[in-house]
Amino acid sequence: MSTMIPHRDDDPTKRPVLVESSDFHEVTEIIAGPTETKLNSTWILLLGLSASFMALMAGLFGYLFWEGTGVWGVNMPVAWGFAIVNFIWWIGIGHAGTLISAILFLFRQKWRTGINRFSEAMTIFAVMCAGVFPAFHVGRVWIVYYIFPLPNQMGAWPNTRSPLFWDVFAISTYFTVSLLFWYMGLIPDLATMRDRAKGVRKFVLSIFSLGWRGAARHWQNYERAYLILAAISTPLVLSVHSIVSFDFATSKIPGWHTTIFPPYFVAGAVFSGFALVSTMLIVAREIFGFKKVVRMHHIENMNKFMLLTGTLVGYAYAMEIFIAWYSGNMYERYAFWNRALGEFWWAYWAMITCNVISPQFFWFKKIRRNLVWTFILTIFINIGMWFERFVIVITLHADFIPSSWGYYRPTWVDWWTYIGTFGMFFTFFLLFLKFLPQLAIAEVKGVMPEASPHHHHDTSKHGGH
Amino acid sequence: MSSATIASPKPAKTFGVLAEFKSPADVYHAAEKVRDAGYTKWDVHSPFPIHGIERAMGIGDSKLGWIAFFCAMTGAFGGFGLQLWIHKFAYPLLIGGKPMVAYPAYIPVTFEPGILFTAFGSILGMLALNGLPRFYHALFRSENFKKATDDGFFISIEARDPKFTVESARELLASIGGTHIEVLED
Numbered sequence: 303m304s305t306m307i308p309h310r311d312d313d314p315t316k317r318p319v320l321v322e323s324s325d326f327h328e329v330t331e332i333i334a335g336p337t338e339t340k341l342n343s344t345w346i347l348l349l350g351l352s353a354s355f356m357a358l359m360a361g362l363f364g365y366l367f368w369e370g371t372g373v374w375g376v377n378m379p380v381a382w383g384f385a386i387v388n389f390i391w392w393i394g395i396g397h398a399g400t401l402i403s404a405i406l407f408l409f410r411q412k413w414r415t416g417i418n419r420f421s422e423a424m425t426i427f428a429v430m431c432a433g434v435f436p437a438f439h440v441g442r443v444w445i446v447y448y449i450f451p452l453p454n455q456m457g458a459w460p461n462t463r464s465p466l467f468w469d470v471f472a473i474s475t476y477f478t479v480s481l482l483f484w485y486m487g488l489i490p491d492l493a494t495m496r497d498r499a500k501g502v503r504k505f506v507l508s509i510f511s512l513g514w515r516g517a518a519r520h521w522q523n524y525e526r527a528y529l530i531l532a533a534i535s536t537p538l539v540l541s542v543h544s545i546v547s548f549d550f551a552t553s554k555i556p557g558w559h560t561t562i563f564p565p566y567f568v569a570g571a572v573f574s575g576f577a578l579v580s581t582m583l584i585v586a587r588e589i590f591g592f593k594k595v596v597r598m599h600h601i602e603n604m605n606k607f608m609l610l611t612g613t614l615v616g617y618a619y620a621m622e623i624f625i626a627w628y629s630g631n632m633y634e635r636y637a638f639w640n641r642a643l644g645e646f647w648w649a650y651w652a653m654i655t656c657n658v659i660s661p662q663f664f665w666f667k668k669i670r671r672n673l674v675w676t677f678i679l680t681i682f683i684n685i686g687m688w689f690e691r692f693v694i695v696i697t698l699h700a701d702f703i704p705s706s707w708g709y710y711r712p713t714w715v716d717w718w719t720y721i722g723t724f725g726m727f728f729t730f731f732l733l734f735l736k737f738l739p740q741l742a743i744a745e746v747k748g749v750m751p752e753a754s755p756h757h758h759h760d761t762s763k764h765g766g767h
Numbered sequence: 768m769s770s771a772t773i774a775s776p777k778p779a780k781t782f783g784v785l786a787e788f789k790s791p792a793d794v795y796h797a798a799e800k801v802r803d804a805g806y807t808k809w810d811v812h813s814p815f816p817i818h819g820i821e822r823a824m825g826i827g828d829s830k831l832g833w834i835a836f837f838c839a840m841t842g843a844f845g846g847f848g849l850q851l852w853i854h855k856f857a858y859p860l861l862i863g864g865k866p867m868v869a870y871p872a873y874i875p876v877t878f879e880p881g882i883l884f885t886a887f888g889s890i891l892g893m894l895a896l897n898g899l900p901r902f903y904h905a906l907f908r909s910e911n912f913k914k915a916t917d918d919g920f921f922i923s924i925e926a927r928d929p930k931f932t933v934e935s936a937r938e939l940l941a942s943i944g945g946t947h948i949e950v951l952e953d
Contacts, residue, residue, distance in 0.1 A: 326918035459858040468875035497913040512900035521816035526829040527893035755795035
């Protein structure tokens with residue numbers, strides 16, 4: 303094998319090497335290997351811990367169900383509270399996965415193959431965590447199916463002209479399409495694992511890999527399906543947070559009724575999504591030894607994305623304030639004055655510090671390529687994006703008439719339900735880390751220079767055809 | 768090859784001939800020669816899609832785009848039609864004096880089902896075009912074929928090809944650099 307100095311398709315001085323290996327079998331070993339080892343005690347402990355928090359979440363929803371909405375801190379001016387803050391935060395987290403799997407695919411960003419499986423999994427679990435909040439926030443969760451256009455005994459149908467109804471379609475489509483896309487990507491990798499397995503494990507993997515045998519005629523349809531899914535997921539991912547922002551933007555509440563909301567929400571979603579992917583990836587590549595596949599180059603690229611989207615978000619904050627002033631509308635002006643200097647000033651400035659100032663450190667290459675700095679800054683961004691949603695939702699506490707102003711104080715149930723959703727997220731994520739290939743085996747092999755059919759023949763500069 | 772290894776009531780039928788190649792480049796050039804030899808019922812197997820292999824094999828474009836397009840239209844028209852039907856006929860609900868057929872407000876629920884149906888159409892369509900799921904296949908009888916999902920590159924020529932004879936297929940695959948040549952029973 304041509305191990306030492308292979309003929310790279312791309313000039314290595316110009317483009318960083320994506321995979322630090324020239325042996326396909328080694329890639330299989332690196333990625334499929336961790337799924338085949340015995341369960342280790344740290345993993346079991348972490349799973350137990352996460353599962354207990356998930357159980358706590360379920361218990362608290364049960365308590366809410368039994369006792370009524372009074373156990374949450376929502377009140378009449380602030381009717382949306384934690385449930386909606388957490389819903390938007392979680393759904394935003396999911397956006398990085400689809401962006402990486404769809405948009406970067408269309409732009410032929412080959413480095414995405416190192417991180418796409420991982421972040422798509424995070425998308426699915428984050429959307430699951432997001433989904434539970436509005437389901438319970440409707441109040442009567444036992445009739446939550448009324449949100450779908452289903453025939454019922456009253457002959458009633460939902461009002462499809464309402465953004466809340468659009469939201470139902472956007473979120474459920476997003477979840478379903480992300481799951482399908484993820485599963486399709488897994489089929490060839492499950493076949494790889496099947497061919498290494500024995501016994502019950504082989505039986506289960508055989509079923510889920512659907513008898514995949516790597517035929518070129520199959521790959522052709524498969525790649526076309528991948529392209530179509532990427533092409534439809536690109537507008538989908540942009541539509542999801544746009545539609546979520548319509549819930550706010552189509553209302554007449556000062557501070558919400560703005561046209562900047564859809565792009566601003568999408569940029570924020572991608573920003574927070576990349577931050578959480580980066581946080582988790584830094585830990586996972588240390589633990590599972592993926593350093594040959596997930597390289598510093600990947601981390602740096604994600605940091606560049608955070609710099610871009612963080613700056614866009616900062617621009618949106620500035621523009622909101624400018625428009626509030628420029629509109630000459632006293633309610634609009636008050637809403638922003640109140641955000642920055644009112645009772646919730648601490649949330650506003652936490653948001654500005656974490657979202658606008660912290661990503662600016664990524665202008666420096668040294669910081670972009672430093673794992674400790676990256677880890678700390680991504681944590682700041684995760685916190686900051688949660689505060690952004692809190693600031694937006696809490697705008698409700700002081701709208702038009704001072705006599706109807708109020709204050710919002712989350713209860714212990716609010717806090718622990720939110721913390722409980724982390725348990726749910728990590729439970730599923732730990733199961734994924736252990737039982738499924740964390741990186742896309744076939745795709746990683748496909749971007750290696752050795753995968754080109756002209757690898758041994760083309761010594762000239764041009765890459766492929 | 769005719770000495771069946773498993774006891775079966777019927778005499779075993781030959782599925783075809785399987786050969787292994789060293790690298791994507793080797794299997795690519797071998798595929799060009801199998802194509803030129805006039806075979807039609809044959810395939811290349813690799814752990815990842817090899818760029819441009821469909822040209823080396825001389826196979827046409829995937830038809831999946833048409834299926835996806837049909838599904839996209841079904842979803843989008845279905846979504847729009849559902850809303851139109853709800854507001855015009857099933858449950859006309861007057862809210863704030865807004866028109867029933869407020870088509871700009873129908874756009875999100877036209878778009879989303881369009882996407883949803885396309886996703887189902889392209890994945891189920893891909894599986895249908897590929898004849899999957901199929902849990903039994905003669906190729907899985909080969910122990911060596913397990914490498915096809917790891918680091919092995921294979922060409923299989925099937926017995927249902929009109930030009931197929933065991934000898935000629937075996938000879939061709941050997942002459943173009945195939946190793947571990949096996950004759951597989953169905």
